[in-house]
Each structure stands twice: as structure tokens, then as C-alpha cells.
Amino acid sequence: MAGVNSVEALEQLIKEKSSTRSADRKYISVCGGTGCLAGGGNAVIEALTEELKGRDIDIDIVRTGCHGFCERGPLVVVHPEGVFYNRVKPKDVPDILDKTVKEGEILKRLLYRDEAKSEFEKEKDVPFYKHQTRVVFEMNGHIDPEKIEDYISMGGYKALAKVFKGISPDEVVDMIIKSGLRGRGGGGFPTGVKWKSTRKATGSPKYVLCNADEGDPGAFMDRSIMEGNPHSVIEGMIIGAWAIGSSEGYIYIRNEYPLAVQRIKKALEQARELGILGKNIFGTGFDFDIKINRGGGAFICGESTALMMSIEGKVGRPRPKYIHTAESGLWDKPTNLNNVETWANIPHIIAKGVEWFTSIGTGDVSENPWGGSKGTKIFSLVGKVNNTGLVEVPMGITLRDIIYKIGGGIKNSKKGRTFKAIQTGGPSGGCIPEKFLDEGVDFDGLTKLGSMMGSGGMIVMDDMTCMVEVARYFVDFLKDESCGKCTPCREGLRQMSEILNRIVKGKGKEGDVDTLYELGRVMEDSALCALGQTAAYPVLSTVKYFREEYDQHIREGYCAGKQCTELIRYAIDPEKCTGCSICAKKCPTKAISGELKKTYTIDQDTCVRCGVCFDVCNFNAVMIPSGSEIKEKLGE
Amino acid sequence: MVEFKINGKTVKAEEGETVLEVATREGIYIPSLCHHEAVAPTGACRMCVVEAGKPGRKKKIVTSCTFPVSDGLEVETDNERVKLNQKLVLELLKSRAPKAEVLDKIACKLDIEVPVRFEVADADECILCGLCVRVCDEVVGANAITFNSRGADTKVGGPLMESPEDCIGCGACVYVCPTDCIKMTETAEERRIEKWDRTLPMKKCVECGWPFMPNYQALTFRKWADVPKEFFTTCPDCRK
Numbered sequence: 016m017a018g019v020n021s022v023e024a025l026e027q028l029i030k031e032k033s034s035t036r037s038a039d040r041k042y043i044s045v046c047g048g049t050g051c052l053a054g055g056g057n058a059v060i061e062a063l064t065e066e067l068k069g070r071d072i073d074i075d076i077v078r079t080g081c082h083g084f085c086e087r088g089p090l091v092v093v094h095p096e097g098v099f100y101n102r103v104k105p106k107d108v109p110d111i112l113d114k115t116v117k118e119g120e121i122l123k124r125l126l127y128r129d130e131a132k133s134e135f136e137k138e139k140d141v142p143f144y145k146h147q148t149r150v151v152f153e154m155n156g157h158i159d160p161e162k163i164e165d166y167i168s169m170g171g172y173k174a175l176a177k178v179f180k181g182i183s184p185d186e187v188v189d190m191i192i193k194s195g196l197r198g199r200g201g202g203g204f205p206t207g208v209k210w211k212s213t214r215k216a217t218g219s220p221k222y223v224l225c226n227a228d229e230g231d232p233g234a235f236m237d238r239s240i241m242e243g244n245p246h247s248v249i250e251g252m253i254i255g256a257w258a259i260g261s262s263e264g265y266i267y268i269r270n271e272y273p274l275a276v277q278r279i280k281k282a283l284e285q286a287r288e289l290g291i292l293g294k295n296i297f298g299t300g301f302d303f304d305i306k307i308n309r310g311g312g313a314f315i316c317g318e319s320t321a322l323m324m325s326i327e328g329k330v331g332r333p334r335p336k337y338i339h340t341a342e343s344g345l346w347d348k349p350t351n352l353n354n355v356e357t358w359a360n361i362p363h364i365i366a367k368g369v370e371w372f373t374s375i376g377t378g379d380v381s382e383n384p385w386g387g388s389k390g391t392k393i394f395s396l397v398g399k400v401n402n403t404g405l406v407e408v409p410m411g412i413t414l415r416d417i418i419y420k421i422g423g424g425i426k427n428s429k430k431g432r433t434f435k436a437i438q439t440g441g442p443s444g445g446c447i448p449e450k451f452l453d454e455g456v457d458f459d460g461l462t463k464l465g466s467m468m469g470s471g472g473m474i475v476m477d478d479m480t481c482m483v484e485v486a487r488y489f490v491d492f493l494k495d496e497s498c499g500k501c502t503p504c505r506e507g508l509r510q511m512s513e514i515l516n517r518i519v520k521g522k523g524k525e526g527d528v529d530t531l532y533e534l535g536r537v538m539e540d541s542a543l544c545a546l547g548q549t550a551a552y553p554v555l556s557t558v559k560y561f562r563e564e565y566d567q568h569i570r571e572g573y574c575a576g577k578q579c580t581e582l583i584r585y586a587i588d589p590e591k592c593t594g595c596s597i598c599a600k601k602c603p604t605k606a607i608s609g610e611l612k613k614t615y616t617i618d619q620d621t622c623v624r625c626g627v628c629f630d631v632c633n634f635n636a637v638m639i640p641s642g643s644e645i646k647e648k649l650g651e
Numbered sequence: 652m653v654e655f656k657i658n659g660k661t662v663k664a665e666e667g668e669t670v671l672e673v674a675t676r677e678g679i680y681i682p683s684l685c686h687h688e689a690v691a692p693t694g695a696c697r698m699c700v701v702e703a704g705k706p707g708r709k710k711k712i713v714t715s716c717t718f719p720v721s722d723g724l725e726v727e728t729d730n731e732r733v734k735l736n737q738k739l740v741l742e743l744l745k746s747r748a749p750k751a752e753v754l755d756k757i758a759c760k761l762d763i764e765v766p767v768r769f770e771v772a773d774a775d776e777c778i779l780c781g782l783c784v785r786v787c788d789e790v791v792g793a794n795a796i797t798f799n800s801r802g803a804d805t806k807v808g809g810p811l812m813e814s815p816e817d818c819i820g821c822g823a824c825v826y827v828c829p830t831d832c833i834k835m836t837e838t839a840e841e842r843r844i845e846k847w848d849r850t851l852p853m854k855k856c857v858e859c860g861w862p863f864m865p866n867y868q869a870l871t872f873r874k875w876a877d878v879p880k881e882f883f884t885t886c887p888d889c890r891k
Contacts, residue, residue: 335714337717497803499779499802508803536735537739541736
């Protein structure tokens with residue numbers, strides 16, 4: 016696209032492009048996010064392009080970024096009606112074109128059905144979307160992330176034009192402070208306050224950084240923003256640089272996100288061509304450009320100072336932050352680091368105003384940016400819920416609404432599965448039990464419950480989840496990802512891991528829980544960085560809310576979640592078994608034997624306790640005794 | 652100048668000084684392991700933790716080696732919370748270096764009885780304080796050794812745990828190691844640092860024949876330092 020050399024020209028361009036996007040524009044939006052691509056999305060996109068060639072249909076095909084509902088991919092939405100098709104295969108494409116697009120006929124077989132078998136035609140009516148408030152993700156399902164004109168046509172770079180037109184850097188900083196925007200990467204520090212410190216700090220150059228080293232297991236909101244709407248991050252960073260007085264920016268992306276790297280790279284080139292990155296932008300004397308720094312995948316490099324060390328080419332280990340990075344950060348220069356989602360919020364606040372932003376969320380930030388949590392937050396909802404995917408919700412929504420309204424409730428509830436806990440905030444978050452499901456989700460609320468917002472991971476756990484095993488899993492993850500610099504984190508996690516691995520094997524000792532608790536407290540107090548300080552949360556929160564499970568493991572060799580393989584057996588209930596043989600067919604070690612239509616039995620010596628028989632049995636005939644139940648049921 | 656309180660006593664200090672520096676000057680004992688005046692503080696071992704904060708604000712556990720003093724700050728170096736942290740740090744370090752005398756000395760000085768609950772794993776007596784790495788980089792300038800791997804598997808050594816080609820055999824790492832886990836042996840011909848798997852031939856004094864410095868060290872320092880030629884040919888005794 017041809018460049019522009021003044022604010023007026025940019026405004027004109029925005030006007031022009033916006034007029035091309037009317038409410039009745041006909042297009043088929045196909046999700047090209049990583050989840051849908053993994054589900055065969057590319058073949059659907061190719062089929063659409065091919066099939067359209069031979070037909071006299073006037074419709075655009077837009078390969079968009081992630082729509083969020085990854086569980087149901089590949090997703091196709093026919094606009095302007097907004098007809099929503101899920102789990103689309105290439106063979107469905109002719110029907111979509113001939114019937115839906117041409118004749119307006121709804122293909123029932125491709126519609127989304129919830130657990131109660133209700134059908135939904137329109138995307139906006141699907142419960143997964145209906146209860147969301149999409150701000151950062153607003154454009155994701157509508158624009159081609161590789162086309163800057165698509166972004167501009169939906170109001171992109173409008174905020175930037177507004178800033179260049181006449182909002183001074185101080186005013187921008189003030190707006191962000193007043194908006195109450197807090198860091199989406201985990202810390203929840205007021206963004207505007209951080210900007211102000213960096214603006215005030217002396218030293219040159221000043222750096223603005225984007226933390227795109229998303230590493231929490233199961234979290235992929237930053238990836239989806241970068242893959243689906245890279246210009247929103249870039250626009251946020253340019254506005255931030257203008258406000259702070261920075262001339263150089265870096266986006267630190269983990270290299271395991273090749274598509275995000277590629278999209279950001281392309282978007283940066285387009286922004287340079289347009290003239291909004293480079294020297295003396297629009298003759299204002301403001302220079303700014305952004306470089307991409309690809310991370311090697313160490314979890315710790317998502318920590319601000321470790322990230323800066325890594326950009327400097329050193330081993331990514333955190334430094335003490337008693338002198339803030341706003342004063343001495345990257346190469347000891349004033350540095351402002353924000354997360355992808357934080358940056359992507361900036362254009363919305365500038366374009367729609369502080370009042371609009373503060374109308375969403377909790378608390379009162381008019382006097383103090385710490386006074387509440389404003390705006391929306393994207394969560395990656397995973398685990399034992401029916402609808403997994405990325406959900407953007409207003410701060411303050413209850414956990415119950417997220418799990419039941421958006422998430423569609425607990426998976427396999429018909430088989431008797433019930434909610435047990437929800438883990439928020441990534442590996443160092445805490446597990447929240449049922450009694451707190453009506454609490455609002457915001458920065459301070461989650462902290463009060465012994466968990467945290469973190470970058471927005473949400474893992475739903477059902478009654479067949481062992482909370483000790485959950486703690487063990489996350490502690491082992493963090494043990495491997497700790498940088499190894501400070502004693503409490505490096506050695507504390509090693510000892511916690513030893514103890515937890517012992518407990519899940521039924522070899523726990525009295526006093527182990529107290530030791531875990533003591534280790535956790537000291538790590539929280541004296542570890543160097545946030546990773547170490549919060550690393551014990553999975554342990555501390557499960558000890559707090561599910562202490563009995565620890566005691567049962569230690570004293571009775573009993574695992575309530577029936578997950579700890581050394582404490583359980585699989586056995587077939589002769590009264591319920593119909594002799595259908597499905598378990599015997601699926602058993603990977605051929606441990607199940609019997610005759611058709613008679614009772615089957617499991618040979619304990621051959622059984623590896625993988626649980627396949629339990630999952631496939633349609634008659635609830637597979638029992639999982641643990642502790643004293645083993646003797647009762649099996650006579651062992 | 653700033654004025655602040657340490658264990659209830661009001662003290663004066665220069666702006667930019669750390670709590671550890673001021674406490675040491677005031678004769679208040681704070682144990683430390685990864686701290687050395689020759690290198691920049693890093694806050695790795697967490698042995699020097701104290702409780703600090705401004706009046707009316709929540710007090711935090713901080714490392715005194717890196718925490719700058721400021722007006723009105725209140726520091727406590729030996730309350731219950733600090734002791735609990737020190738005790739556990741010592742216990743954790745002992746699971747890595749059970750024989751290190753320095754840990755017993757600190758426990759003795761602090762009058763802390765360190766429990767033994769943790770399994771000792773891979774005890775090479777190295778507590779990963781990183782002093783050797785920092786001295787090699789910041790003081791010597793050789794930057795020959797580094798941290799390999801991460802977390803509990805961290806090991807100090809040459810890059811990728813191979814014998815470090817840039818090691819000049821100066822022995823500064825041996826000198827600063829608080830647990831004495833870096834051993835150096837010497838014959839008339841060679842100097843060897845076992846931990847780094849590095850052996851270097853020695854240079855002999857032209858006057859007396861004493862092997863006073865590894866060849867490679869002489870060669871390297873010659874490039875860096877502006878000193879008389881005799882420095883590299885003659886041992887310190889004969890130079891006098």
C-alpha cells in the first residue's frame with residue numbers, strides 16, 4: 016500500500032478504507048489460527064478458493080486469525096448473516112457455497128450444538144460467544160492479518176492518527192493512568208504509572224518492549240492476538256513510544272510461534288511502507304522503529320529482567336529490581352515492558368476514550384489506578400469443560416459464568432463428572448474450589464483467593480483430578496523452568512518436587528505437608544523474581560483448600576481423584592459388565608480378557624493403569640478402587 | 652546523605668550504598684555467600700536477606716547486598732522472619748554442599764540449628780553462587796566459564812560443560828569459591844583445575860626457574876595490561 020506522509024493523509028486513508036466495509040459486505044471468514052489449522056483448516060481454505068473459481072458467486076474469502084473457539088475448529092462464518100459452521104471439512108465446501116451463500120439455506124449438519132442438543136445458527140447466538148465482550152479480539156474473525164488495509168478498514172490506526180493530531184505525550188500517559196489499565200502479562204501493575212516513570216527517567220535512548228514470550232502451558236491468547244491482529248500490537252507500541260519518548264522498540268517472541276513471528280514481521284514491513292514507523296514520522300520529529308527478537312523458549316525469559324538479559328545476548332537470568340527497569344533496564348537504559356495484550360488494549364482506550372474503558376470492569380480507578388480492574392481480559396479456558404478456547408470477558412465476571420455459560424459446563428457431566436477446582440494464572444497460579452465460584456474475576460479478587468490473574472490461563476478440573484498430582488505437575492514444570500540463580504527457587508522446587516513425587520507414589524511421610532508449607536512460605540518471601548515467589552502457589556493453595564487429599568495419600572494410600580497410578584487399580588464390576596468386549600479391544604497391553612456377553616476381568620500384572628477401559632466403557636462397569644477399597648473390591 | 656534505621660539504630664549513609672555495605676561498616680553481622688567486593692552484587696544466594704521497608708508500609712524480605720538504602724528506611728537483620736528464611740536457605744544449601752564448612756560457620760554465628768530433612772543430590776559441594784563466573788568475567792576478563800543448563804540441573808563449567816578454551820588458569824575462581832569446591836593442582840610443568848577439566852603448561856621464571864604463571868595467562872595479560880616486560884618473564888620474588 017502506498018505510504019502517507021501526514022496525519023491528514025492517514026485520516027483520509029482511514030476514511031477511504033472504512034467506507035469499503037459496510038454492514039452488508041459479503042464474505043466468508045475462515046479461521047486460520049493455529050488451532051483450526053491443526054484441525055485441517057488449510058484444506059478448507061484451499062477448497063473454498065478452488066470451488067469458488069468455477070462458480071458465479073460474488074463473495075470474498077477472508078483467511079482470518081483465531082476465532083477463539085478452537086475446540087470446534089475448523090470454523091467458517093458466512094457474512095453478513097453471521098452463519099456459524101463448526102468442524103467444517105473440505106467436502107462441506109460445495110454445499111456452503113451453493114446452498115448457504117447462494118440460496119441462504121442453513122446447513123444443519125454444520126451447526127454448533129450444545130450438550131442439550133440445542134442448535135445455534137448465528138455466531139453471535141452461540142453461548143460461547145454470546146457471553147463474551149470482545150474488544151481486543153473484536154477484529155480477529157473479520158480481518159486478514161496479513162493485510163494492513165483490512166485493519167485500517169475496521170478503524171485501525173485511528174487512535175494513532177488521533178494522537179498525532181493533537182494529544183501530547185503527557186496527555187496520553189495521563190489517559191492510560193486514568194483508564195486504570197493494568198498489565199495483562201501477570202503482574203497487574205498499572206500501565207500508565209509504568210509509562211510515566213519511564214517518561215520521567217533520564218537516559219537515552221529509551222526502549223519500549225513487547226513481551227511476547229508467552230509460556231504458560233495451555234495459554235495462547237498472545238499468540239492469537241499476534242497471529243490474528245498484529246497491527247493492534249504495533250499501533251499500541253507506537254502510541255506508547257510517543258508517550259514515553261522512546262525511539263526503539265523490541266518485540267520478544269518465542270520462536271516456537273513461527274506464524275506469529277511471520278505475521279508481526281509482515282505487519283512491521285507494512286507499517287514502515289505506510290510511513291508510521293521510521294525516521295521523523297509525519298514530520299513530527301518523532302523517530303520510532305521496532306525490531307523482532309526471537310526467544311529460544313526458556314520460560315524464565317518471560318520475566319522482565321531475564322527477557323532484557325536475553326535481548327542483550329546474555330544468559331536469561333533475572334536481576335534484582337530494587338532499581339526499576341523504568342530507570343535502568345535494557346542496556347541499563349530506561350525501559351518500558353508491556354505484554355502483547357496490554358499493548359493491544361492501548362488503541363482502543365485512545366480511540367474510544369477513558370470513560371468507555373472504565374465503564375467495563377470492577378472498582379473505582381478515578382483516584383488511584385490500583386483501585387480496580389478495568390476493561391476485558393482474555394482467558395484461555397481449557398480442561399474439563401465442554402467449550403474450550405480463548406474467551407474475552409469483562410473484568411469482574413464470575414468464575415461460574417465463565418465455566419457454565421461460556422464454557423458450557425463440565426465435560427461428561429452425564430457420566431457423573433462434577434466440578435472440583437479451577438486453576439488460574441498459569442503454572443504458578445492457585446487452585447480455587449467450588450465455594451468461590453461466584454467471586455468476580457479480577458486482579459485483586461484472584462490474589463485474595465490465593466491464586467492470581469497471571470497471563471490468563473484457566474484450567475477447569477473435575478472430580479477425577481487429583482489435587483496432589485496437580486501440584487506435582489506444576490512444581491515439576493517450574494523446577495525444570497527455574498533459571499537456577501537463587502537458592503529458594505532452585506533448591507526449594509527441587510525439594511518440593513522430591514516430596515510431592517513421593518506422596519503421589521504413596522510414600523509420603525507425616526510432616527511432609529508442613530515441610531511443603533514452610534518451603535512455600537520461604538520461597539514466597541525470599542526468591543529473587545516473580546517466578547520463584549509464586550512457584551509455590553499450586554502447593555500452598557491445594558494444601559489450603561484440599562488438605563484432606565494430601566493426608567489421604569500419606570495416611571491411607573488413597574487417591575480421591577483416582578489419578579495416582581501407584582495407588583489405584585482398575586477393575587470390572589461383574590454386576591454392570593455386559594460383556595461387550597470394547598475394553599478388551601481398546602486395552603493397549605491386552606490385560607483384559609473374557610468371553611463375549613460374559614464378564615470381563617483385568618489382569619493386574621499386565622495392566623498399566625492408563626484408564627482407556629474406564630473411558631470407553633458405556634455401562635460404568637469399570638471401577639477404580641484406591642486405598643482400602645482395593646482390598647474390598649479385589650481382595651488384594 | 653541518607654538517614655535510616657537498622658535494628659532500631661539510626662545510621663547515616665551515602666546515597667547509593669547497599670544495606671549490606673552500611674551494616675558491615677556499623678559492625679552488624681549479615682551472612683553472605685555470593686557477595687564479594689570485587690564484583691557487582693547479584694542477589695543469588697539469598698543468604699544476606701533482611702527485612703526492610705518504610706514505616707506504615709508492608710515490610711519485605713530483600714537481599715541486603717543489592718538493596719539500596721534510602722531516607723526513613725527501617726531494616727531488621729535478625730528478627731524471626733529473617734531467621735526463618737536464613738535457616739531454610741542454609742538447609743537447602745546444605746543439601747547441595749553437605750561438607751561446606753562455610754555453611755556451618757554461618758549457622759554457628761547466627762546461632763541457628765539447621766535441620767536435615769532434605770535428600771542430598773549430586774553433592775559436588777558447589778552451591779551455584781556464581782562468584783567464580785562473575786570474577787572470571789568482571790575481574791579477570793576471560794569470561795571462560797558460565798552456567799550450563801538451568802534450574803536444579805545448573806552446572807558451572809566451560810560452555811556446554813567442555814573444557815573452557817578461554818580459561819587462562821589464573822586461579823581467581825579457586826580463590827573466591829566460598830565452599831572451596833574448585834581445586835587447583837600444580838606440578839613443575841603444569842597447572843590443573845579439575846572442576847573445569849583444564850590443564851595448562853607453566854611458564855618458568857628466567858631467573859630462578861620457579862613455575863610462576865601459566866603460559867597462556869602470560870600471553871593473555873600481555874595483550875591486556877600495560878606492565879613492564881619482566882612481569883611476564885620473572886617471578887614476583889625475583890622481580891623485587
